[in-house]
Amino acid sequence: MTRSPLTLHLAAPRGFCAGVDRAIRIVELALEKWGAPIYVRHEIVHNRTVVDALRAKGAVFVEEVHEAPADRPIVFSAHGVARSVPEEAAARNMIQVDATCPLVTKVHIEAARHHAEGLQLVMIGHTGHPETVGTMGQLPPGEVLLVEDVADVARLEVRDPDRLAFVTQTTLSVDDTADIVAALQARFPAISGPAREDICYATTNRQMAVKAMAPSCDAILVVGAPNSSNSRRLVEVARKAGCPYAQLIQTAAEIDWRALEGVRSLGLTAGASAPEELVNEVIDACRLRHDVTVRPVVTAEENIEFKVPRILREPA
Numbered sequence: 001m002t003r004s005p006l007t008l009h010l011a012a013p014r015g016f017c018a019g020v021d022r023a024i025r026i027v028e029l030a031l032e033k034w035g036a037p038i039y040v041r042h043e044i045v046h047n048r049t050v051v052d053a054l055r056a057k058g059a060v061f062v063e064e065v066h067e068a069p070a071d072r073p074i075v076f077s078a079h080g081v082a083r084s085v086p087e088e089a090a091a092r093n094m095i096q097v098d099a100t101c102p103l104v105t106k107v108h109i110e111a112a113r114h115h116a117e118g119l120q121l122v123m124i125g126h127t128g129h130p131e132t133v134g135t136m137g138q139l140p141p142g143e144v145l146l147v148e149d150v151a152d153v154a155r156l157e158v159r160d161p162d163r164l165a166f167v168t169q170t171t172l173s174v175d176d177t178a179d180i181v182a183a184l185q186a187r188f189p190a191i192s193g194p195a196r197e198d199i200c201y202a203t204t205n206r207q208m209a210v211k212a213m214a215p216s217c218d219a220i221l222v223v224g225a226p227n228s229s230n231s232r233r234l235v236e237v238a239r240k241a242g243c244p245y246a247q248l249i250q251t252a253a254e255i256d257w258r259a260l261e262g263v264r265s266l267g268l269t270a271g272a273s274a275p276e277e278l279v280n281e282v283i284d285a286c287r288l289r290h291d292v293t294v295r296p297v298v299t300a301e302e303n304i305e306f307k308v309p310r311i312l313r314e315p316a
């Protein structure tokens with residue numbers, strides 16, 4: 001049987017970012033240092049394959065600190081946590097290891113600084129996402145107003161329009177966020193904030209690669225979890241950039257081959273929490289059906305690495 005040709009545009013960068021890589025290393029080092037079980041509050045990163053692999057090594061995932069025994073170490077996920085979380089762990093005398101991505105911590109510090117200067121804070125983010133909950137939880141309840149889109153900006157009721165600042169979630173759509181920031185600045189010209197937004201390098205780079213390949217692709221597959229914000233944004237970016245079909249898949253088994261019938265030019269990328277092995281499985285699945293030519297689409301080089309917390313660099 002002759003297989004039909006398929007050009008596979010492979011986005012670069014894709015997959016693991018420095019924050020995810022560090023968070024996984026933190027759990028592995030904690031297991032080495034203290035042995036199993038190690039408790040992890042929330043999925044360390046939003047990916048089932050990663051979580052299952054760590055669970056097999058002895059990590060136990062819980063949603064709240066009180067679900068873990070006080071005599072075992074607890075790791076906080078890459079998304080960051082509200083101040084009340086480490087406070088609760090400290091009150092129980094637990095060993096705590098913070099796997100919050102340093103780029104999220106930077107936003108926490110910005111939020112606290114604006115609050116200390118007496119500014120009311122507006123956060124651009126997604127309701128209920130753990131990063132948004134963690135960043136808003138850096139300040140007392142009610143001190144942060146959350147906006148998700150331009151329409152929310154029009155509805156904002158603020159204390160003093162001249163005493164405002166904004167921060168953003170790190171994994172948003174770069175283009176949508178630019179529109180929301182512009183709406184904030186138009187309505188509140190005195191608002192303080194970062195030069196553009198707080199979207200991290202990894203989110204920006206992955207979106208840039210998808211934008212570059214979208215016009216030449218009949219379809220794009222994004223490997224990532226449904227609760228991964230940066231992965232979902234990649235699907236949206238692909239569609240907005242002109243690709244007629246974009247699908248989020250957790251594994252190769254979820255590919256909708258019927259929807260891909262007739263596709264000759266397929267784009268492939270992965271969210272920041274998706275391991276490369278899942279990307280390779282998608283490539284293998286394509287090779288079973290097609291005569292595949294892989295064409296890398298490289299729009300940036302990444303060489304960022306974050307140190308693990310000191311407690312894991314010290315001997316037990």
Ligand code: SF4
Binds near residue numbers: 102104203230
């Ligand atoms: S996506 Fe960005 S903010 Fe989130 S963990 Fe990765 S580098 Fe950090």
